[in-house]
Structures are given as structure tokens and as C-alpha cells.
Amino acid sequence: MNFDLKTLDLAAAALEKCDLLVVLIAEGFKPGKDALSSLAALAVKNGDLSTKPGKHLQLYQPPAVAARRVVLLGVGDGSARAARQALLAVAGALKAPKTQRAVLCFAADAKPAAVSAAVQAVAEASYVYTTTKPKADARALSRCIVGVPAIAAVREAFDTGVALVAGVEFAREWGNRPANHATPSLLAEAAKGLAKLPRIQCKVHGPAEVxxxxxxxxxxxxxxxxxxLRFIELRYDGAPSSQPPVVLVGKGITFDTGGISIKPAAEMDEMKFDMCGAAGVLGTFRALGELQPAINVVGLIPACENMPDGRAVKPGDVVTSMSGQTIEILNTDAEGRLVLCDALTYAARFKPAAMVDIATLTGACVIALGGVRSGLFANDDALAAALQSAGESAQDLCWRMPLDDDYADGLKSNFADMGNVAGRAGGSITAAKFLQKFVGDIPWAHLDIAGTAWKGGAAKGSTGRPVALLVQYLLDQAATAKPAAAKRTAKK
Structure with a gap:
């Protein structure tokens, strides 16, 4: 979808020919003398319109307005959170079949963060998966003009929002693909395609190299x-080579049957989403290609399927990781941590300023945090704070979880250096403790996105999270030129 930023007040917005005009009205709205202002003021005065986020009034071809349909939309205090909440409340209007051209106009001065959030919300509300669906089901909305009283103050935020849309939608589309349309080899081809963008390089390792x-x-x-299998290595070089990179590691299990520890049949189709960590890394690089921040980033994606073939690994087998540590595989359905641990060991060769792994890792995290916040685990307080702050800014929330050493006790094994599971209690934490054994003193964070990467039920589909969080974190680090803390300050 194409977005444009334009100088518009309500009088000018009324002259825009479009299928849908959405007027964002914040608290303390002061109407002018134009037709739209008069309509909005009268609706508020008579109690037919509230400025609370999401409250709205729909109009059809009102006099003196060129738009076919108009939505007067309350956006509360005008914050990014309120703007997002409001626009998602009118998703039906944005996704309507005959809505091809929309104008989004702020009735008063717009906050930069709210403009970025509005762009992303429009894209989220109107997104339609297309890879394996008929073209007739494609998104109708093709162009959205964002109107503000003054462009200069919000241009950077608008551009960031547009780049995030590109990244999030790239992640959503790959996350939504059926497993036969998102094999490890196809995922690698998608990564190679990103290397066409400025400053991005891609290397793909096959089974022999691994x-x-x-x-x-x-x-x-x-x-x-x-x-x-494919081991995908992406690089974005936006800063001098002397600056250590941030390494992002995305779990790329393109389909997870559970292996020999096979999953129940119900909802197993949703295990195509087990590569959403990988999709998140791809989406982040897609956005970096647009934004070109002054930072170095490495993306690592261990991609494979987890299937119950006659050659498949069995419960009780012991394998040796790249680090030399041995692992007793007690449950083959705890496979994500196995592919990630080798990728984390590989990541150390880049001498990173920080590394962040992203994975749909545990059902336990879904129980703990639901679909609102991703689970955040970190061995470094500064890194954890930076990620949590980025999530708040980007409206892509996470919550820090504990990493006490006592949680690792259940990983002890009589036959290897560790087991790959530690029982049901604190399952998301023990999974993080397993990964921590492979990071040493490097500042490291783990994002468990099992509850946030996709939705089930009638709204089934990938969300594209946590692309917005990761991009915001990288932009913040580029702005300070200090990509994460160099000293480990573990939280006990």
C-alpha cells in the first residue's frame, strides 16, 4: 500500500476526493468555520460523538465534503496508543471492498508518535494475506493520504511508520504462508531477496556447512x-566496521510436528507459525533496508522442519552442540532451543555489542502473559531496559521475566551436560535458562513470542510482532551510538 504525507486542515480535507475520509478528533477539539468542523462540533455537542479512543460516527456523502464516506473518530489524548486503538476500532471501514483511496486527517496538531502509529494501524487493519489466496481477496485499500497541519514536525515519524509497515507485512506474509510454501529453502530465498536492498548482504549455509x-x-x-535445513546469515552494515554489531537470532522451525514427541492433532496446523521468530528477523531487515540507520546488525536464522521420520532424533538421545556441551533430548518437541543454542554459539564470532534471540518457544509463556506482551529474559539490565522501552514506544509490548539460577536446577542430566527440558513448572524460564548456557558474558536477551506472534480462532494469522519492537530498539541504539551495554549486570 502507498502512503503519502500531505499538509491538510479540515477545510482542505473536505475537498479531497476519496472513498473514505477519517477525521481524527482529540480531546479539547476546537472547531473552525469549515463544514467538517461544524459537523464534528455539532456531533460532539449533541452527544452523538465522543472523543474517547475508538468512538466514532459514520456519515455518507455529507454536504460540502468530496469524500464518499466520512468517519469522525475520537482519538482521546492524541497519543500513539490512543490513535492505534481508535483506528483498529474502525478496521471494518478501512477494509471495506470498495475502499481504495483513503484520507486520514488529524483535526489538530499531530504528535509524531501518533502519526507513525496511525500509519501502522491503517496497514494492520487493512492487511489481507495473498500468497495462496485468489487475487479477488487482495487488499482493496491501495493508497492512504495522511493529512496534518504541519509536515516538518512529523516527517521522520511518518517515514519510520511506512518502513515499519513494509517490515511487519513482510513478516506477516511469511508467517502466514503454509509450510509447503515456506520451506527452509524458500525462507533462504526470501533472505537473498533482501540483499537487493542497500547495505544488506546474505549468506546461506546448507547441511554440509552446518x-x-x-x-x-x-x-x-x-x-x-x-x-x-538452511542456516541463513544476514548482515546490515550501516556503521563503520569498528562498531560491534547487534545480532538478532530468529527461530526458523518452518513446521513443528513435535517430532517423536508428537503434538496433538488439534490446531497442529498453527505450527506453521513456529518460524515467526525467523519472519521477525526478515521483517526487521526489510525495515532496515528502508530506514538505513547508522548501526551494524547481523541476522541469524536456523531454519528446518521438526518431523517424526525413522531417522528422527529420539527422547533420550544425546547430541553435542557447537559449543561442545552435550544435551540429553528428553522431549523432541522442545526443539526450538536446540536450533537456537547453536546459532547463539555461532553469533559470538561477531563479537556483538548485544544479541537478541526471538522465538515462539514455550506454551508456558502464553499462559503467563497471554497475547498482550512478549516474554523478555535478559542477562543484562541495560539491554532489558532498552528493549522494554522500545516496546513501549513502538506499541509492541514485552515484559521482563526472572532468570534466577535456581530455575536451571531442573535441566541437570545424569547422561549429558544438561537436559533440554525441566518439567512444566516455570517452563518459559527454564527454556531461557537453557539458552543462557550458550551466551557466556555477552549481553543477551531472549524474546518468547509464543503468545504474540500469531492469533488463533476467527482472526487466525501472523501479527508481525516483534518487528516494531526490534526496529525501534535498533533505531534507539543508532541514535545513541551505544548498541547495548558492554558490562553484564545480571538481575538475580
Whole structure:
């Protein structure tokens, strides 16, 4: 979808020919003498319109207004959160079949963050998955003009919002693809396509290269599938080579049957979403290609399927990770941590300022935090604070969880350096403790997105999270030129 930023007051907005005009009205609205202002003021005065976020009044071809349909929309205090909430409340209007051209006009001065949030909300509300659906089902809305009283103050925020839309939609589309349309090889091709963008490079390692790297844990997960694994390595070079990069590691299980520890049949189709961590890394690089921030970023994606073939790894098998540590595989459905641990070991060779892994890792995190916030685990307080702050700014929320050493006790094994599971209690934490064994003293964070990466039920589909959080974090680090803390300050 195309977005344009334009100088518009309500009088000018009334002259815009479009299928839908959405007028964002904040608290303390002061009407002018134009037709739209008069309509809005009268509706508020008579109690037919409230400025609370999401409250709205729909009009059809009102006099002196060129738009076919008009929505007067309350946006509360005009904050980013309120703007997002309000626009998602009128998603039906934005997604209507005959709505091809929309104008979004702020009735008063717009806050930069609210403009960015509005762009993203319009895209989220109107998004339609297209890869394997008939073209007739494609998104109707093709152009959206965002009107503000003054462009200069919000231009940067608008551009960021547009880039985030590109990144989030890239992640959503790949997350939504059926597993036969998102194999490890196809995921690698998508990454290669991103290398066409400025400052992005891509290298893809196949099974032979991964074997030479001695990634025994990753190889073990891939053994049961006929689809060959791929280890994808992306680089964005936006700063001098002397600046250490931030490394993003995305879990890329393109379909997860659970392996020999097979999952129940109900809702197993949703295990195509088990590569949403990988999709999040791809989407982040898509946005970086647009924004070109002054930072170095490495993206690592261990991609494979987890299948119950005769060659598949079995409960009780012991494998040797790239780090040299041995792992007793007690549950083959805890495979995400196995592919991630080798990728984290590989990440250390970049001498990163920080590394963040992103994974649909545990159902326990869904129980703990639901679909509102992603779980955040970190061995570094500064890194954790930076990620949580970025999430708040981007409206892509996370919540810090504990990493006490006592939680690792359940990972002890009689037959290996560790087991890959530690029982049901505190499952998201013990999974994070497993990963922590492979990061050493490097500032590291783990985002468990099992509850936030996709929705089930009638709204089934990928959300594109946490692309917005990751991009905001990287932009913040680029702005300060200090990508995460160098000293580990573990939270006990």
C-alpha cells in the first residue's frame, strides 16, 4: 500500500476526493468555520460523538465534503496508543471492498508518535494475506493520504511508520504462508531477496556447512525431515566496521510436528507459525533496508522442519552442540532451543555489542502473559531496559521475566551436560535458562513470542510482532551510538 504525507486542515480535507475520509478528533477539539468542523462540533455537542479512543460516527456523502464516506473518530489524548486503538476500532471501514483511496486527517496538531502509529494501524487493519489466496481477496485499500497541519514536525515519524509497515507485512506474509510454501529453502530465498536492498548482504549455509560447523543440536532437529535445513546469515552494515554489531537470532522451525514427541492433532496446523521468530528477523531487515540507520546488525536464522521420520532424533538421545556441551533430548518437541543454542554459539564470532534471540518457544509463556506482551529474559539490565522501552514506544509490548539460577536446577542430566527440558513448572524460564548456557558474558536477551506472534480462532494469522519492537530498539541504539551495554549486570 502507498502512503503519502500531505499538509491538510479540515477545510482542505473536505475537498479531497476519496472513498473514505477519517477525521481524527482529540480531546479539547476546537472547531473552525469549515463544514467538517461544524459537523464534528455539532456531533460532539449533541452527544452523538465522543472523543474517547475508538468512538466514532459514520456519515455518507455529507454536504460540502468530496469524500464518499466520512468517519469522525475520537482519538482521546492524541497519543500513539490512543490513535492505534481508535483506528483498529474502525478496521471494518478501512477494509471495506470498495475502499481504495483513503484520507486520514488529524483535526489538530499531530504528535509524531501518533502519526507513525496511525500509519501502522491503517496497514494492520487493512492487511489481507495473498500468497495462496485468489487475487479477488487482495487488499482493496491501495493508497492512504495522511493529512496534518504541519509536515516538518512529523516527517521522520511518518517515514519510520511506512518502513515499519513494509517490515511487519513482510513478516506477516511469511508467517502466514503454509509450510509447503515456506520451506527452509524458500525462507533462504526470501533472505537473498533482501540483499537487493542497500547495505544488506546474505549468506546461506546448507547441511554440509552446518555439519562442518559442528552444530550437532541443530542437525539433530533437522534429521527427521526430507526438507534440507538452511542456516541463513544476514548482515546490515550501516556503521563503520569498528562498531560491534547487534545480532538478532530468529527461530526458523518452518513446521513443528513435535517430532517423536508428537503434538496433538488439534490446531497442529498453527505450527506453521513456529518460524515467526525467523519472519521477525526478515521483517526487521526489510525495515532496515528502508530506514538505513547508522548501526551494524547481523541476522541469524536456523531454519528446518521438526518431523517424526525413522531417522528422527529420539527422547533420550544425546547430541553435542557447537559449543561442545552435550544435551540429553528428553522431549523432541522442545526443539526450538536446540536450533537456537547453536546459532547463539555461532553469533559470538561477531563479537556483538548485544544479541537478541526471538522465538515462539514455550506454551508456558502464553499462559503467563497471554497475547498482550512478549516474554523478555535478559542477562543484562541495560539491554532489558532498552528493549522494554522500545516496546513501549513502538506499541509492541514485552515484559521482563526472572532468570534466577535456581530455575536451571531442573535441566541437570545424569547422561549429558544438561537436559533440554525441566518439567512444566516455570517452563518459559527454564527454556531461557537453557539458552543462557550458550551466551557466556555477552549481553543477551531472549524474546518468547509464543503468545504474540500469531492469533488463533476467527482472526487466525501472523501479527508481525516483534518487528516494531526490534526496529525501534535498533533505531534507539543508532541514535545513541551505544548498541547495548558492554558490562553484564545480571538481575538475580
Amino acid at each position: 555439519a562442518r560447523l559442528k552444530m550437532g543440536a541443530f542437525l539433530a532437529v533437522a534429521r527427521g525431515s526430507e526438507e534440507p
